[in-house]
Amino acid sequence: MLKEMYYWMMYFIGKIGKTEMFGFNSFLLISMLVFYNILTIVMLLSYVFNINIRAPYFQENSYLIGIVTGVSLVFILYLVLYRRRNEIVEKYSQLAGGRRRLGMLLFWLYCILSCFLVFGVGINLFPTPAG
Numbered sequence: 602m603l604k605e606m607y608y609w610m611m612y613f614i615g616k617i618g619k620t621e622m623f624g625f626n627s628f629l630l631i632s633m634l635v636f637y638n639i640l641t642i643v644m645l646l647s648y649v650f651n652i653n654i655r656a657p658y659f660q661e662n663s664y665l666i667g668i669v670t671g672v673s674l675v676f677i678l679y680l681v682l683y684r685r686r687n688e689i690v691e692k693y694s695q696l697a698g699g700r701r702r703l704g705m706l707l708f709w710l711y712c713i714l715s716c717f718l719v720f721g722v723g724i725n726l727f728p729t730p731a732g
Contacts, residue, residue, distance in 0.1 A: 607631050607682045608693040609708035628683045632675050634712060637719040639670065644719075648726045 610627035646652070682689070696704060 603631070603635070603678075604682065604685075604689050605693055605704055606634075606708055606711055607686070608689050609704060611686070611690070613708075624683065624686045628678065628686075631682065632678050634715045635678065636671060636674055637715045639674070641715075641719045641722050644722050644726055 607627060610631055611623055614623040614627050614630075693704070
């Protein structure tokens with residue numbers, strides 16, 4: 602499914618005229634969305650299992666944890682998506698009309714829900730302290 606989301610990201614970025622590096626730009630945007638998904642899962646798990654992510658250990662090392670997670674994610678997605686972008690384009694450019702519309706709809710739902718969920722969960726479960 603992630604490969605199809607990557608294809609649609611390349612498709613729409615190519616439509617707006619950014620054809621020089623649309624594969625790489627799409628790769629970076631999909632990486633950001635997947636990072637949002639991981640962040641949402643971490644926030645939900647920390648809330649459900651009552652893990653204090655505001656503890657001194659986590660706050661002092663939050664940049665390091667974020668950088669290691671981000672770099673690992675980008676490397677894995679590079680191997681899975683960016684290196685195989687030509688295969689992905691060949692596979693998903695041949696979709697039929699109804700399946701194509703469904704893919705576009707799911708792509709936009711994925712993008713919108715990923716953004717809303719990360720901020721919605723973060724704001725509602727971890728409000729900023731008054732001060």
